[in-house]
Amino acid sequence: MPKPPSTQKLFASFQFKLFLVFTLLTLVMTSVLSIIYITNQIKEKRNHADESVDLLSRQLAVSVRLPLYAENNLLLAQIIEEVVKTPEIGKIVISTRDGRVLAQAGSLSESADKLVKTTAVDSNPMALSPETAITAENPEAAVVIGYVRLERDMGGLKSMIRNMVINVTVISLLFWLSVTVLCFLVLRKVTSSFNALVHGVEKMCLGDYQSRISIVSRDEPGRVGMAINQLAETLWQREEENQRLHSKLIQAEQMARENERSIKNLLDSLPVGIIWSGRDGKIQYANNFLVERFGLDSNAACTAPEWFKRVTPDEENVRRITESRSAVMLEDGEDCAGIISYEARMTATDGSERSIILSTRTINNKIVDLLIDVTDRELLQNQLLKIAKLESLGVLAAGIAHNFNNVLTGVMGYITYAQKFLENSHKSFEPLELAVSASQRAAELAKQLMAFARGGAPDKKPVALEKLVMESTLLAVIGTQTHHSLQVAPQLHMVNADASQLHQAFSCIAINAVQSMPSGGRLIIRLDNCRLEAGNNLGLPRGEYVEILFEDQGGGIPEENRKNIFVPYFTTKANVGSGLGLATTHTIISGHGGTITFRSIVGEGTTFTIYLPALEKTDNQP
Amino acid sequence: MRRFMLLILAFAILLPSLAQAYDVLVLQSRRDPAYEEALRGFKAVSNASQRLLVMSDYAELDLVRIVREERPRLILAVGDNALSAARKIRQIPVISLMALGVHTGTSQPSNLTGVGMYVSPEQYLNLFRQMKISKVGVIYNPVKSGWYVREAYQAAHRMGINLVLREISSPRDILSSLYSMTGKVDALWMLPDTTAVTRETAEGYFRFAQSQSIPLISFANAYLGLGAAAVFDLDRYELGRQAAGIATRVLDDSKADSGPYPLYPRKSMLKTNPAILRNLGIMISSSSND
Numbered sequence: 013m014p015k016p017p018s019t020q021k022l023f024a025s026f027q028f029k030l031f032l033v034f035t036l037l038t039l040v041m042t043s044v045l046s047i048i049y050i051t052n053q054i055k056e057k058r059n060h061a062d063e064s065v066d067l068l069s070r071q072l073a074v075s076v077r078l079p080l081y082a083e084n085n086l087l088l089a090q091i092i093e094e095v096v097k098t099p100e101i102g103k104i105v106i107s108t109r110d111g112r113v114l115a116q117a118g119s120l121s122e123s124a125d126k127l128v129k130t131t132a133v134d135s136n137p138m139a140l141s142p143e144t145a146i147t148a149e150n151p152e153a154a155v156v157i158g159y160v161r162l163e164r165d166m167g168g169l170k171s172m173i174r175n176m177v178i179n180v181t182v183i184s185l186l187f188w189l190s191v192t193v194l195c196f197l198v199l200r201k202v203t204s205s206f207n208a209l210v211h212g213v214e215k216m217c218l219g220d221y222q223s224r225i226s227i228v229s230r231d232e233p234g235r236v237g238m239a240i241n242q243l244a245e246t247l248w249q250r251e252e253e254n255q256r257l258h259s260k261l262i263q264a265e266q267m268a269r270e271n272e273r274s275i276k277n278l279l280d281s282l283p284v285g286i287i288w289s290g291r292d293g294k295i296q297y298a299n300n301f302l303v304e305r306f307g308l309d310s311n312a313a314c315t316a317p318e319w320f321k322r323v324t325p326d327e328e329n330v331r332r333i334t335e336s337r338s339a340v341m342l343e344d345g346e347d348c349a350g351i352i353s354y355e356a357r358m359t360a361t362d363g364s365e366r367s368i369i370l371s372t373r374t375i376n377n378k379i380v381d382l383l384i385d386v387t388d389r390e391l392l393q394n395q396l397l398k399i400a401k402l403e404s405l406g407v408l409a410a411g412i413a414h415n416f417n418n419v420l421t422g423v424m425g426y427i428t429y430a431q432k433f434l435e436n437s438h439k440s441f442e443p444l445e446l447a448v449s450a451s452q453r454a455a456e457l458a459k460q461l462m463a464f465a466r467g468g469a470p471d472k473k474p475v476a477l478e479k480l481v482m483e484s485t486l487l488a489v490i491g492t493q494t495h496h497s498l499q500v501a502p503q504l505h506m507v508n509a510d511a512s513q514l515h516q517a518f519s520c521i522a523i524n525a526v527q528s529m530p531s532g533g534r535l536i537i538r539l540d541n542c543r544l545e546a547g548n549n550l551g552l553p554r555g556e557y558v559e560i561l562f563e564d565q566g567g568g569i570p571e572e573n574r575k576n577i578f579v580p581y582f583t584t585k586a587n588v589g590s591g592l593g594l595a596t597t598h599t600i601i602s603g604h605g606g607t608i609t610f611r612s613i614v615g616e617g618t619t620f621t622i623y624l625p626a627l628e629k630t631d632n633q634p
Numbered sequence: 635m636r637r638f639m640l641l642i643l644a645f646a647i648l649l650p651s652l653a654q655a656y657d658v659l660v661l662q663s664r665r666d667p668a669y670e671e672a673l674r675g676f677k678a679v680s681n682a683s684q685r686l687l688v689m690s691d692y693a694e695l696d697l698v699r700i701v702r703e704e705r706p707r708l709i710l711a712v713g714d715n716a717l718s719a720a721r722k723i724r725q726i727p728v729i730s731l732m733a734l735g736v737h738t739g740t741s742q743p744s745n746l747t748g749v750g751m752y753v754s755p756e757q758y759l760n761l762f763r764q765m766k767i768s769k770v771g772v773i774y775n776p777v778k779s780g781w782y783v784r785e786a787y788q789a790a791h792r793m794g795i796n797l798v799l800r801e802i803s804s805p806r807d808i809l810s811s812l813y814s815m816t817g818k819v820d821a822l823w824m825l826p827d828t829t830a831v832t833r834e835t836a837e838g839y840f841r842f843a844q845s846q847s848i849p850l851i852s853f854a855n856a857y858l859g860l861g862a863a864a865v866f867d868l869d870r871y872e873l874g875r876q877a878a879g880i881a882t883r884v885l886d887d888s889k890a891d892s893g894p895y896p897l898y899p900r901k902s903m904l905k906t907n908p909a910i911l912r913n914l915g916i917m918i919s920s921s922s923n924d
Contacts, residue, residue: 078841081834082809135834142734142826143714144833145854146751146868147668157834 026210027203034195039188046184053180054173061100061127061169068098069131069162076106080114080133080158088115102126103163106133109156120163127164132156205233213240221248283547285368285383288375289316296378305385307361316381325365329356333370340372340379358383388549394575396551405580413461420458424451471510472604474627477558478504480511481537484518488525493532496522501540505558505626509604514624517600520593521562521620527585528566528618536563541626550607556626557606561619568614577610657682657885659706661697661720663713664690668870672712672732675874680881682708689715698722708881711748721746727884731877732870734826735778747884747897749876751826751853752779753866754898755786758851759793761864761904762821764918765849771798771819773811775829782825797823808835812842824852824862836860849914855905863914864906872901 022028072095079087092104092115102120107113120126134154205228212225221244225237279286280300287302289295293315295308302308306323314322317334324330336354353371360366369384427447434441478500489496507514525535538561546554569577576582578598583591601608605625612618658680662669665688677684685706689695697719701709709728711720717733721743730736730748762770770790774783783799790797798819800811808830815822822843824831831839840861843850849863858865876899906918 078809078835078838082806084809135832140836140854140856140860141833142751142828142831142854145852145856146734146826147666147713147732155833 026206027199030203031196031199034199035192038191038195042184042188042191046180050177050180053176057169057173057176061164061166062129065101065127065129065162065164066131068095068101069129069160072104072162073131073133073160076160077133077135077157080106080108081135083108083114085114089117091115092117100165100168101162102165103161105161106158107161108158114158118163120165125166125170127166128161129164130159130161133158133160205229205231205237209233209237209240212237216240216244216247221245221251283385283549285381285385287316287319287381287383288378289381290378293317293379295319301385302383305360305366306358316379323358324356325359326357329358332356336370337372337379337381340374401579409461409580413458416461417455417458420451420455424448424455427451471512472508473511474506475509475511475514476504476506477514477539477560477624480514481518481539481560484515485522485535485537487519488522489535492526494526494529494535495533496535496537499536499538501538503541504539505541505556507558507604507624508627509624510600513600514604517597517622518560518562520597521622524593525562525564525566525618525620528564528568533565533617535565537561538563542623544623550609550623552605552607552623552625556628557623558626560622560624562622563617563619565617568616569610569612569618570614574610574612578608655683656685656704657707658684658710658881659701659704659708660684660686660710660712661716662686662688663715664688666713669712669732671870672874672877675871675876676710676731676878676881677874678871679875679878682881682885684710689719695719701726708884710877710881717748729877729880729884731873734828747880749873749880749897749899751868752782752898753853753868753902755782755789757866757902757904758823759786759790759795761851761866761918762790762795762823763793765821765916767795767821767849769796769798769818769820770823771800771812771815771821772823772825773800773802773808773830774825774827775803776801777803778829779825779827802830805829805832805835808832809838812838815842816846819846819848821848822846822850824850824857826853847914849910849916858905858907861910862907863910863916864904864918866902867905868899869901869903873899876900 072092076088076091078084079091088106092106095101096104096117101118103118104116105113106115134156208226208228212223215223224241224244227234227237227241276299279297282299282301285302285305285308286297286299287295287308288297295314295316298308308319308323317337320333320337321330324333332354333356353369356368356370357365358368364387366385366387367390369386371382371384373380373382427444431441431444431448434444478498482498485496485498522535522537529535538559540559540561542557542559544550544552544554544557548554573582573584577594579591580595581591582595598608601622601624606623608620608622610618610620660673660676662673673686685704687695687697687700701723707726709720709723709726711717711728711730712732714733714735717728717730717735720728720730724743724745727745727747728743730746730750732751733748734751736748736750772783772786774780776783783797787797787799798815800814802808802811822839824836824839836857837860839850839852840857843863844861850857850861852858852862852865853867855865855867876897880897911918
């Protein structure tokens with residue numbers, strides 16, 4: 013049966029242990045001392061009895077010396093009759109040296125507990141023979157002349173001893189009990205300071221460093237209590253400091269994690285690829301750019317060289333990449349001060365080849381590869397180059413058109429003037445009419461050329477593109493086997509544009525799409541709002557745009573033609589087009605602050621995407 | 635080398651003869667300071683050549699052979715054992731010194747003389763008279779002390795002192811003899827009788843004297859501390875000197891002294907126990923006190 017907690021606590025208390033130890037010690041000492049006392053008393057009484065018998069025996073021996081020597085039995089009997097009356101003397105026997113009993117008095121049973129003392133009766137050593145008296149200085153040794161045997165009854169002694177033992181035991185017990193009670197009272201008083209100390213320390217153990225031990229005395233426990241109070245104060249302050257530092261640590265860790273997340277987010281948001289790998293080549297991290305653009309998973313088990321080899325189609329590129337990376341890894345472990353950059357072409361997940369500028373360096377004993385996709389920049393640069401070319405052509409065309417128009421004006425003027433001198437029936441009148449028509453067509457061409465060159469300053473007004481696109485598309489698809497569909501995003505932005513110019517541009521694209529599907533097909537037009545951020549790869553400023561997408565299912569644009577489609581007079585349909593349509597469309601869109609791009613897959617179709625700046629909404633606009 | 639050996643041989647032959655050339659063979663019972671004190675007295679007077687033989691140094695001593703071979707002119711027997719041994723010698727004079735058993739109950743040999751240990755009875759009787767004592771108890775063995783008691787009795791009679799005599803033949807009779815004198819004596823006279831006074835019974839004298847409140851007069855200083863009221867102590871040195879005088883005369887005459895044997899000691903000292911005398915109410919004058 014388990015003991016109740018209070019009992020266990022009682023038994024474990026210092027006060028109880030001290031009390032128990034002291035009580036047991038007192039009991040042991042009392043017992044030992046009592047035993048020693050009793051033993052000594054018994055021994056003393058026995059010795060006393062023995063000594064008394066011995067003394068009596070020797071006295072008797074001295075007394076009976078002469079009668080014994082004289083063998084005066086009567087005198088001996090008289091003497092011992094008196095002596096045998098001594099209490100507890102049971103029997104006296106006087107015998108000669110040869111054992112002959114001369115006198116005997118008293119009797120004791122053989123079984124009685126008795127003390128027997130036999131004393132030799134010597135001749136008086138002080139008594140001198142005449143020879144010794146007149147010659148020797150040292151007396152002669154005594155001579156035994158007989159024996160005196162005394163028998164003492166020890167029964168009385170036993171009862172005396174028993175009484176003595178009982179008395180001593182009772183007294184010892186009383187002493188021990190009184191000492192125990194006094195000890196308990198004293199200990200309770202003395203250990204009160206310990207209790208206060210224990211109570212205070214227990215509270216501190218539970219973490220309450222602000223509690224203090226009550227000081228009830230100035231003795232050692234009191235001093236210990238004061239010291240523990242100081243210790244608690246110190247611990248509390250340290251606890252506070254620890255908590256503060258712990259909070260700071262947690263904050264710092266959080267901040268570090270956030271920083272790491274931010275850095276990773278930043279790295280993932282960067283439009284460049286970052287790989288870092290160990291010196292063994294194992295990829296430890298690859299940012300989102302590489303995951304999305306080239307399908308590299310940072311958890312992939314491949315090494316960086318293996319991945320580079322997989323995405324780089326050209327062996328020469330692979331070799332160059334490998335050599336460059338190896339040159340960096342040859343550094344002795346410190347961060348590579350020099351950054352080695354080199355250009356390579358890699359295959360993206362969509363199968364397209366991208367121009368990549370690769371730079372490799374070591375940081376903290378890791379190999380960091382930086383991949384910058386300059387494909388779009390190159391395209392942009394090409395487009396800018398094209399635009400510059402187009403602008404140059406435009407300027408040239410404008411100059412030529414202007415001069416040609418001037419010349420044509422003169423020609424048409426003179427022809428018209430000449431016609432005034434001729435009758436309508438004149439045989440030169442018709443040729444002159446044809447010449448006027450041709451001149452007019454030439455003037456028209458000049459006009460188109462000038463329109464292409466200058467672009468014509470757009471007359472911008474808020475335009476809802478849905479209707480405009482629909483009209484432009486209908487105009488292109490009517491009468492053909494091409495089906496069209498228009499998907500408009502809700503709450504499409506309006507644009508600030510010249511409707512007629514946009515109409516012209518949309519019509520051109522729609523006509524091209526229809527012409528690419530001579531057997532019919534589907535033309536899908538999508539209008540959607542989009543937001544472009546700064547630094548986008550379209551080269552447009554940050555802001556809201558409307559995205560107009562023309563997707564056809566035509567034959568696609570061959571690779572070799574793609575770079576020329578916006579070049580004036582470039583056409584693959586020389587019999588049906590002048591080659592200025594897309595160039596004019598490009599000019600119009602650029603004049604509106606937008607851009608036009610395309611994506612084409614041979615055998616599947618082409619998608620033209622136009623971005624036009626959205627009209628900034630004011631309170632008056634819907 | 636030969637001469638040296640002859641010299642040694644001569645010494646070996648002559649030395650015994652040289653050793654034999656002494657007058658007095660001192661036969662001492664044992665090595666004892668008292669004997670040696672007496673011998674000093676003897677030597678102080680006698681210039682005769684001497685040889686000392688201590689009987690206790692030998693397990694067995696053939697005195698007859700020694701006397702026969704060495705032919706001393708005189709034997710000085712110091713102590714009772716020496717005297718007993720010397721009694722076997724009849725052809726040369728024997729002087730006893732410091733011996734108690736001078737009388738053996740038989741006739742004394744003619745070559746025996748010496749100084750006895752008994753102080754003259756007159757001295758004791760004068761003391762008794764001085765102490766105003768009229769009845770004196772005496773216990774004695776007639777064989778050993780009869781000669782002395784007779785003299786003492788006669789002297790006491792002349793002085794008006796009654797000697798209450800008790801004869802014993804065994805020390806065991808002493809106590810009964812003492813008890814028989816209860817109330818009958820005024821003093822007790824302890825004689826240097828080896829039968830009347832033994833180690834076992836000497837105490838009885840003192841107890842009797844104490845119980846009877848009578849003075850006990852003894853013959854040795856050692857008894858003063860045991861209860862004797864007065865003693866006549868002998869000067870051993872003087873005994874030796876006295877014996878030397880006898881020896882000189884004997885050596886001159888080459889025969890034993892024809893005077894009485896034994897001779898009484900020339901000098902004795904009376905020593906008293908003042909406390910006992912005071913307790914007994916007796917006043918006497920003494921030459922020296924202990």
